[in-house]
Structure formats: C-alpha cells, structure tokens
Amino acid sequence: MTTPPPALLLVGHGTRDTAGAAAFRSFVAELGAASPQLPVGGGFIELSPPPLADTVAGMVAAGVRDFAAVPLVLVSAGHAKGDIPAALAREKLRHPGTSYAYGRPLGPHxxxxxxxxxxxxxxxxxxxxxxxxxxxxxxxxxxxxxxxxxxxxxxxxxxxxxxxxxxxxxxxxxxxxxxxxxxxxxxxxxxxxxxxxxxxxxxxxxxxxxxxxxxxxxxxxxxxxxxADVIGPAPELAALVWERYRETLAGDLRMNCDSCVYRVAMPGFEDRVGRPQQPHHHPDDPAHTHGGHGAHGGHSHGHHGEGHPHVHAG
CATH class of the missing domain: 3.40.50.1400 (Rossmann fold)
Structure with a gap:
C-alpha cells in the first residue's frame, strides 16, 4: 500500500487582532480547498484560536500520522528557530507514532x-x-x-x-x-x-x-x-507555502547558520549560544506543563526568548 504524503501543517504565532487571526484561518482553508487530496491544517502557538494542539489532535483523529510543518512567518527569529520546533516536539510526545518534518520561514523570496x-x-x-x-x-x-x-x-x-x-x-x-x-x-x-x-x-x-x-x-x-497594505493572501504567498512544503519533504532547507546568535557568539549576545528551548504555552491548551523540548533541550524564557534547532522536529 502506498504511504500517503505528509499533511501540510501551517504554524502561526498568533495575534490579539481578530481580523488578523481570521485572515490566517481563511488562508489555511483556501490552501486546503486548492488541494483536497492532501490534509491541510493550521494553528497558533499562542494568543489566537485554534491552538496548534487542537489542530494536530483533530488531524490525528482523522488518521494523519506524518506532518510537514511550515512556519507562516517571514523571518528566522525566535518563533521559527525555537518556539515552533519545540511546540512540534511537544505534539510528538502527545501523539506517539506521529512525525513532524519542519520547514523554513517564508522570506526573503x-x-x-x-x-x-x-x-x-x-x-x-x-x-x-x-x-x-x-x-x-x-x-x-x-x-x-x-x-x-x-x-x-x-x-x-x-x-x-x-x-x-x-x-x-x-x-x-x-x-x-x-x-x-x-x-x-x-x-x-x-x-x-x-x-x-x-x-x-x-x-x-x-x-x-x-x-x-x-x-x-x-x-x-x-x-x-x-x-501600503500588508502582504495578505496573495497568490504568490500560496505558491511559496507549497514551495516550502515540497522543500520540507525533500529535506532541502538551506537554513543560514553563519550569523545565528544561537551558534555564533555575536557581540552583546554571547549568552544565547546553545540556549535550549521550550514551546510557548497557548492559553487554550489544557496542558499546564511543557512536556516537549527543542533540539537543545528545554528552558524557561519570556515571550521573546529564542533558540535555534536546525533539525526536523520528528
């Protein structure tokens, strides 16, 4: 029997702006409608519904076991480098038998x-x-x-x-x-x-x-x-998400590490090198402890704490 391709899982940071959160959800729905043969879902790591945990749980209940996660963020800052991979690691612990390949951020493109x-x-x-x-x-x-x-x-x-x-x-x-x-x-x-x-x-x-x-x-x-207006759900954005999805499947991520503050002792940021990661706690997530860790382990950090696992989360 042919193994189905991994589902596309879009991960956003979240916003307190209801219109912005609705735009994310609408964009995810449009991607799913454009590719009905492939499961597509999306969730947030904090602030907005649906939390990532709910999205993953629903897709697992529908039979999905393998995910290709694309961070719907523009730059490789702390959310892409640490928070999202750590959140995916937590979902792997919650749902034994699932796997999560992790893609790279969207820009520049x-x-x-x-x-x-x-x-x-x-x-x-x-x-x-x-x-x-x-x-x-x-x-x-x-x-x-x-x-x-x-x-x-x-x-x-x-x-x-x-x-x-x-x-x-x-x-x-x-x-x-x-x-x-x-x-x-x-x-x-x-x-x-x-x-x-x-x-x-x-x-x-x-x-x-x-x-x-x-x-x-x-x-x-x-x-x-x-x-000027924000980028919005332009056709180019949808095409780029699919490009990042295909990259994730091929393992061709080409992430830049030459000036990463978690691998190189940049002036004023020397304490960041090798810093481990934990996922954010989404307010709608029923869990009260952080069970998953990123590639460097786990630690407590504030909203802008960052880390840099350059590996697949599962």
Missing amino acids: PGLLAVLERRVDEALAGTDRAAATVLLVGRGSTDPDANAEVCKVARLLWEGRGYAGVETAFVSLAEPSVPAGLDRCRRLGAGTVVVLPYFLFAGVLPDRVREQAATWAAADGGADVRY
Whole structure:
C-alpha cells in the first residue's frame, strides 16, 4: 500500500487582532480547498484560536500520522528557530507514532518581493517611483540575524525597481524605530514616503506602524506619507507555502547558520549560544506543563526568548 504524503501543517504565532487571526484561518482553508487530496491544517502557538494542539489532535483523529510543518512567518527569529520546533516536539510526545518534518520561514523570496512591489504601487497610485522612498517596516527582534534579514529584503526591493530609495525600520525591539526611519528618509531628501509594513496579515503591530507614521506625518506638517497594505493572501504567498512544503519533504532547507546568535557568539549576545528551548504555552491548551523540548533541550524564557534547532522536529 502506498504511504500517503505528509499533511501540510501551517504554524502561526498568533495575534490579539481578530481580523488578523481570521485572515490566517481563511488562508489555511483556501490552501486546503486548492488541494483536497492532501490534509491541510493550521494553528497558533499562542494568543489566537485554534491552538496548534487542537489542530494536530483533530488531524490525528482523522488518521494523519506524518506532518510537514511550515512556519507562516517571514523571518528566522525566535518563533521559527525555537518556539515552533519545540511546540512540534511537544505534539510528538502527545501523539506517539506521529512525525513532524519542519520547514523554513517564508522570506526573503522573489514572490514576496513581487507582492511588496505591488503594495507600493497601490499606495503610489500613479506617482512616479523615482520620486518615492519606501520605508520597509519589520516586526523587530532581539535576534540580530532576524533584523538583518529585513534589511536584506529592503535592499532586494530597491534593486532594479526605480525607487528613490528603500530604508528600513522596526516597530518593536529594534532600531531604527518608525519615527526614526521617517526622520532618516526626510534627511535624505525624500518627498514622498511609502510606509510598507513587512507583515503577512493585519494585526496589532501593522496598526501600530500606521499610527506611528501618521503621528510623525502630522507633526512634520509637510511630508507626503503614503501607507501600503500588508502582504495578505496573495497568490504568490500560496505558491511559496507549497514551495516550502515540497522543500520540507525533500529535506532541502538551506537554513543560514553563519550569523545565528544561537551558534555564533555575536557581540552583546554571547549568552544565547546553545540556549535550549521550550514551546510557548497557548492559553487554550489544557496542558499546564511543557512536556516537549527543542533540539537543545528545554528552558524557561519570556515571550521573546529564542533558540535555534536546525533539525526536523520528528
């Protein structure tokens, strides 16, 4: 008898924004409808329903034993490097006989760059690209490698597209902040600035980006500040998820370790090297103890604690 291919399991971080969580669930449903022969599910590690544990339990009850998990996140920060693999390890303990191959995050990728370019064009609404500076705003992380990935996306977005420039800012945990990024654009002579949130779906942080930019623009009094939309459930995003799924099956992950703060003693982050991981506790998960560990073992950490297992979780 032919062994069925592993189910696609999408794992998100979660958001307190109901529209953002609904967008994730709708995207998962669209992927499932597009591939009815393959089980597709999705869950969150915290904040939003459904918790990952419920999704896995439902799929196991339906007969799924092998999973290919794709983290629905843009950069390789703590959630992708530690929290999600640790959560998958916990599910393996909860459901003996299941296996979990773990894929890599989504970006940077040419397909996503095409969507970002489209979002900028929508905001410009016919304004000449050569007169526009783009401020790409990432989430921000305590992992310098993750912040560097956002800067890489900004540079790749600039190449060959004819913008006056593409600058980078972060909405939390890293500098420059959104106001500081706008200040820099102004000092560089920008007339029109497109604030481009580097986020998949709506949420608290994309809203904060817009609020901070609007406050800055009102204080400036003369800046032409435009606001681009998030990436959203674009066809390129769906195609990329399937690409990451196929990569996971082939084991061709090509994750970068050269500047990983959990493998290399980066200045100011020396204590992170080899730090072990535990999964987040989702508020809707009935378990009160963390039973699973990532590739380095287990430890307690705050919301932004991070680790880096570069292996399949099962």
